Amino acid sequence: MTDRYRRGIDIAEQLAADKLAHFVESGVAEVAPDFARMVIEFAFGDIYAREGLDLRSRELIAIAALAASGQAGPQLRVHVATAEKSGISKREVVEVLMQIALYSGFPTALNALASCHDLLTDHDCVPGTCG
Amino acid sequence: MTDRYRRGIDIAEQLAADKLAHFVESGVAEVAPDFARMVIEFAFGDIYAREGLDLRSRELIAIAALAASGQAGPQLRVHVATAEKSGISKREVVEVLMQIALYSGFPTALNALASCHDLLTDHDCVPGTCG
Amino acid sequence: MTDRYRRGIDIAEQLAADKLAHFVESGVAEVAPDFARMVIEFAFGDIYAREGLDLRSRELIAIAALAASGQAGPQLRVHVATAEKSGISKREVVEVLMQIALYSGFPTALNALASCHDLLTDHDCVPGTCG
Amino acid sequence: MTDRYRRGIDIAEQLAADKLAHFVESGVAEVAPDFARMVIEFAFGDIYAREGLDLRSRELIAIAALAASGQAGPQLRVHVATAEKSGISKREVVEVLMQIALYSGFPTALNALASCHDLLTDHDCVPGTCG
Amino acid sequence: MTDRYRRGIDIAEQLAADKLAHFVESGVAEVAPDFARMVIEFAFGDIYAREGLDLRSRELIAIAALAASGQAGPQLRVHVATAEKSGISKREVVEVLMQIALYSGFPTALNALASCHDLLTDHDCVPGTCG
Amino acid sequence: MTDRYRRGIDIAEQLAADKLAHFVESGVAEVAPDFARMVIEFAFGDIYAREGLDLRSRELIAIAALAASGQAGPQLRVHVATAEKSGISKREVVEVLMQIALYSGFPTALNALASCHDLLTDHDCVPGTCG
Numbered sequence: 001m002t003d004r005y006r007r008g009i010d011i012a013e014q015l016a017a018d019k020l021a022h023f024v025e026s027g028v029a030e031v032a033p034d035f036a037r038m039v040i041e042f043a044f045g046d047i048y049a050r051e052g053l054d055l056r057s058r059e060l061i062a063i064a065a066l067a068a069s070g071q072a073g074p075q076l077r078v079h080v081a082t083a084e085k086s087g088i089s090k091r092e093v094v095e096v097l098m099q100i101a102l103y104s105g106f107p108t109a110l111n112a113l114a115s116c117h118d119l120l121t122d123h124d125c126v127p128g129t130c131g
Numbered sequence: 132m133t134d135r136y137r138r139g140i141d142i143a144e145q146l147a148a149d150k151l152a153h154f155v156e157s158g159v160a161e162v163a164p165d166f167a168r169m170v171i172e173f174a175f176g177d178i179y180a181r182e183g184l185d186l187r188s189r190e191l192i193a194i195a196a197l198a199a200s201g202q203a204g205p206q207l208r209v210h211v212a213t214a215e216k217s218g219i220s221k222r223e224v225v226e227v228l229m230q231i232a233l234y235s236g237f238p239t240a241l242n243a244l245a246s247c248h249d250l251l252t253d254h255d256c257v258p259g260t261c262g
Numbered sequence: 263m264t265d266r267y268r269r270g271i272d273i274a275e276q277l278a279a280d281k282l283a284h285f286v287e288s289g290v291a292e293v294a295p296d297f298a299r300m301v302i303e304f305a306f307g308d309i310y311a312r313e314g315l316d317l318r319s320r321e322l323i324a325i326a327a328l329a330a331s332g333q334a335g336p337q338l339r340v341h342v343a344t345a346e347k348s349g350i351s352k353r354e355v356v357e358v359l360m361q362i363a364l365y366s367g368f369p370t371a372l373n374a375l376a377s378c379h380d381l382l383t384d385h386d387c388v389p390g391t392c393g
Numbered sequence: 394m395t396d397r398y399r400r401g402i403d404i405a406e407q408l409a410a411d412k413l414a415h416f417v418e419s420g421v422a423e424v425a426p427d428f429a430r431m432v433i434e435f436a437f438g439d440i441y442a443r444e445g446l447d448l449r450s451r452e453l454i455a456i457a458a459l460a461a462s463g464q465a466g467p468q469l470r471v472h473v474a475t476a477e478k479s480g481i482s483k484r485e486v487v488e489v490l491m492q493i494a495l496y497s498g499f500p501t502a503l504n505a506l507a508s509c510h511d512l513l514t515d516h517d518c519v520p521g522t523c524g
Numbered sequence: 525m526t527d528r529y530r531r532g533i534d535i536a537e538q539l540a541a542d543k544l545a546h547f548v549e550s551g552v553a554e555v556a557p558d559f560a561r562m563v564i565e566f567a568f569g570d571i572y573a574r575e576g577l578d579l580r581s582r583e584l585i586a587i588a589a590l591a592a593s594g595q596a597g598p599q600l601r602v603h604v605a606t607a608e609k610s611g612i613s614k615r616e617v618v619e620v621l622m623q624i625a626l627y628s629g630f631p632t633a634l635n636a637l638a639s640c641h642d643l644l645t646d647h648d649c650v651p652g653t654c655g
Numbered sequence: 656m657t658d659r660y661r662r663g664i665d666i667a668e669q670l671a672a673d674k675l676a677h678f679v680e681s682g683v684a685e686v687a688p689d690f691a692r693m694v695i696e697f698a699f700g701d702i703y704a705r706e707g708l709d710l711r712s713r714e715l716i717a718i719a720a721l722a723a724s725g726q727a728g729p730q731l732r733v734h735v736a737t738a739e740k741s742g743i744s745k746r747e748v749v750e751v752l753m754q755i756a757l758y759s760g761f762p763t764a765l766n767a768l769a770s771c772h773d774l775l776t777d778h779d780c781v782p783g784t785c786g
Contacts, residue, residue: 028506031513034705035491035506039499042697043626050689053619060581061588061620065627068589070202071463072500072627074507095577096585098166102567103589103596105367106170107203113159113166114205120162165574173566174364181558184357188322192358195323196330196365201464203365226315227323229428233305234327234334236760237432238465244421244428245467251424290768293775296443297753297768301761304435312427332595333725334762336769360559368563369596375552375559376598382555436757446750450715454751457716458723458758465758488708489716495698496720496727498629594726622690630694631727637683637690638729644686 005037008045015059016082059086063093067100070108073115080116090120136168139176146190147213190217194224198231201239204246211247221251267299270307277321278344321348325355329362329374342378352382398430401438408452409475452479456486460493463501466508473509483513529561532569539583540606583610587617591624594632597639604640614644660692663700670714671737714741718748722755725763728770735771745775 029036048058059079066076083093094113101109113120160167179189190210197207214224225244232240244251291298310320321341328338345355356375363371375382422429441451452472459469476486487506494502506513553560572582583603590600607617618637625633637644684691703713714734721731738748749768756764768775 027510028503031510032487032491032506035487035494035502038491038697038701039503042693043499046693047623047626050619050622052615053623057581057584057616057620058623060584061623062627064585064588065592065624066500068592069463069498069500069627070200072498072504074504075500075627091576092581094163094166095574096581098163098169098574099571099577099582099585100589101166101169101367102571103367103369103586103593103599105200105203105363105365105370106174107197107200107206107365108367109166110159110170111203111205113163117158117162169566169570173562177562178361178364181357181360183353184361188319188354188358189361191319191322192326192361193365195326196362199327199330200365201462206365222314223319225425225428226312227319229312229425229431230309230315230320230323231327232428232431232760233309234324234331234337234760234762236462236465236756236758236763237436238459238462238468238758239760240428241421241432242465242467244425248420248424289772290765293772294749294753294768297749297756297764300435300439300753300756301765304431305761308431328762331725331760331762332593334760334766336766337762356556356559360556360562363559367593367596368567369590369593369599371559372552372563373596373598375556379551379555440754440757443750443753445746446754450712450747450751451754453712453715454719454754455758457719458755461720461723462758468758484707485712488705489712491705492702492708492713492716493720494629495702496629496631496717496724496730498625498627498632500627501629594724618687618690622687622693625690629724629727630698631721631724631730633690634683634694635727635729637687641682641686 002041002045004041004045006045007049008040008043011044011048012040015055015085016078056087059083059088060096063088063096064100067097067112068104068108070104070111076112077116077119080119090122094120133172133176135172135176137176138180139171139174142175142179143171146186146216147209187218190214190219191227194219194227195231198228198243199235199239201235201242207243208247208250211250221253225251264303264307266303266307268307269311270302270305273306273310274302277317277347278340318349321345321350322358325350325358326362329359330366330370332366332370332373335377338374339378339381342381352384356382395434395438397434397438399438400442401433401436404437404441405433408448408478409471449480452476452481453489456481456489457493460490460505461497461501463497463504469505470509470512473512483515487513526565526569528565528569530569531573532564532567535568535572536564539579539609540602580611583607583612584620587612587620588624591621591636592628592632594628594635600636601640601643604643614646618644657696657700659696659700661700662704663695663698666699666703667695670710670740671733711742714738714743715751718743718751719755722752722767723759723763725759725766731767732771732774735774745777749775 048055053061059082062079063076063083066072066079080093084090093116097109097112097116100112179186184192190213193210194207194214197203197210211224215221224247228240228243228247231243310317315323321344324341325338325345328334328341342355346352355378359371359374359378362374441448446454452475455472456469456476459465459472473486477483486509490502490505490509493505572579577585583606586603587600587607590596590603604617608614617640621633621636621640624636703710708716714737717734718731718738721727721734735748739745748771752764752767752771755767
């Protein structure tokens with residue numbers, strides 16, 4: 001186990017002990033175990049681990065870039081689901097996805113909002129009663 | 132309610148009283164109500180409402196651009212489902228989607244045709260007996 | 263020379279005797295002469311030659327799909343330059359490119375307008391004096 | 394039936410008698426029969442039939458380009474399912490999809506691997522016991 | 525002049541009195557003056573003007589989404605050039621563009637860095653002498 | 656200097672001592688030196704260095720994926736320029752770029768051929784006299 005992998009797993013678990021690591025490895029890990037390891041090493045061990053940008057900013061960038069691409073649905077859901085761990089509120093995620101309409105058009109923004117609909121609804125309050 | 136919204140809703144309902152407005156607002160309206168309103172205002176109240184291009188042309192453009200992008204499936208289906216309201220026949224929609232192969236490749240055109248298959252089949256006549 | 267090629271060249275020349283044929287063959291014809299022929303045969307001899315959609319509609323679709331892709335600058339310019347041969351006015355081209363913002367975002371629409379700027383300016387009248 | 398179609402069907406059947414032809418024609422053949430024929434004629438009768446590149450290379454290119462696009466899931470599955478007919482092993486397909494991460498990012502590569510997961514798992518041996 | 529336009533111009537000028545407004549209107553303003561106005565109104569007057577996300581976050585999102593698309597070079601340069609007005613340092617911009625490699629691949633990230641090279645070089649210090 | 660970097664530089668130099676390393680580092684190396692190193696480490700030290708796929712196949716995949724994306728012009732040129740080092744002839748590169756039309760449409764294939772025109776012309780023989 002490389003240092004890059006250990007550092008990457010630490011950050012991935014800090015973001016979402018259950019979701020991120022599981023996502024990256026499930027399915028893919030069976031047919032391409034080296035690739036699952038490389039994603040952890042490079043994405044989290046190399047890039048996310050760098051100084052120079054705080055975690056909240058890195059997660060805003062991840063959500064923006066994944067939504068803008070319009071074809072990274074599963075990855076967008078993982079980052080939206082764990083956004084609050086980096087200090088990004090549900091309302092802020094909605095603002096990010098709305099802003100994506102400027103750069104990638106309305107269908108891409110609408111589909112991103114629809115695909116994350118359940119993650120962005122606040123289940124802790126009766127609809128219509130909390131802001 | 133702004134003039135832009137009122138004008139947008141008028142056009143959206145003219146295109147498809149039931150489908151368009153419903154599509155734009157369902158799901159998204161709950162988590163991003165302002166955005167559902169903005170789409171109506173900008174897409175239909177600002178752009179579609181402009182003189183300078185007839186509605187049939189605007190719908191041809193919508194179908195072509197949505198199909199070409201390859202990642203706007205739900206929106207493509209809405210515009211294909213309502214194309215006849217703008218004077219575009221099912222056969223013409225098929226021609227548009229075939230032509231998209233030139234610009235976006237065969238998989239994009241094939242997937243557009245497959246995803247709209249049910250909307251493009253004429254259920255009013257026995258197969259092989261109507262033009 | 264196949265029938266498909268002859269039919270394709272006829273349509274390409276009808277659209278733009280000088281521009282389209284020249285574009286398709288120049289540069290590419292030297293390194294891939296078969297491909298230059300195939301583009302004429304398939305794009306114009308097979309697709310454009312089909313009944314079921316008038317030439318004006320086919321050109322609206324071409325301009326919409328090429329602009330929406332955001333990476334077909336040279337081809338977009340050829341079709342915009344010859345649009346009037348299919349009965350599409352400069353003003354209508356501007357409306358198409360504006361509408362593309364809905365589907366592909368503002369940068370794509372702005373860059374399409376900027377890249378065709380010279381083709382869309384009316385040189386026959388003093389700026390500010392014609393509609 | 395044109396020579397191009399006959400030649401195309403021969404190659405398509407050589408690749409995958411059951412899968413390729415079926416894929417291209419099902420669904421699409423009902424609403425756009427001419428297009429199903431054109432795909433066979435152009436893709437296999439014109440391009441694949443050309444000398445100058447062996448079939449194994451053409452299939453590597455197909456898998457790479459379809460995976461890189463990120464929006465040709467059904468077509469990617471067909472070519473991955475039939476790769477062995479062109480002498481490309483499952484392990485080589487996995488290597489291709491991993492390499493795509495360099496050009497199209499991790500989500501595109503991960504989604505390609507996940508969508509072909511069942512096709513890339515070797516069901517003929519107990520996991521962990523074959524290379 | 526609508527309220528939306530006035531509010532949009534205010535924000536655009538706050539970001540970059542000289543660059544943003546000039547960019548949006550130059551070239552495009554001549555052939556599509558309504559569109560230049562709409563971009564200001566919608567992008568800055570409607571979206572950027574919203575509460576719920578601070579300006580620094582909105583600019584990180586703009587840079588991430590524009591870089592991820594790989595085809596919004598002019599717009600990326602404008603936002604990178606004005607990033608410091610929103611409290612984003614040159615080093616942070618470099619971190620954003622590096623992170624884009626995860627989502628859109630190495631070529632897209634390398635080309636974004638290369639296209640903004642002059643904007644990201646610190647001209648205030650002798651090379652090698654400042655961090 | 657990591658093992659991954661050393662191994663990556665070895666492969667990059669084997670492919671094109673002068674072009675690849677120079678490309679990856681020039682421009683980008685000044686503003687993002689860590690990123691230039693990471694590209695060498697990950698692309699060549701991790702992925703290209705893997706067994707399981709020969710170098711000729713890896714270069715076919717690189718050319719196919721870069722051309723299919725339509726927005727990696729500089730990278731496509733580097734790999735086309737060095738293709739012969741991996742046993743890929745100019746004629747084979749032309750076949751790859753033609754085949755890309757199937758997956759990404761004619762404009763993308765035409766623009767790829769046009770952008771590599773000078774690299775694909777055989778300067779060692781009088782035009783029309785060599786195959």
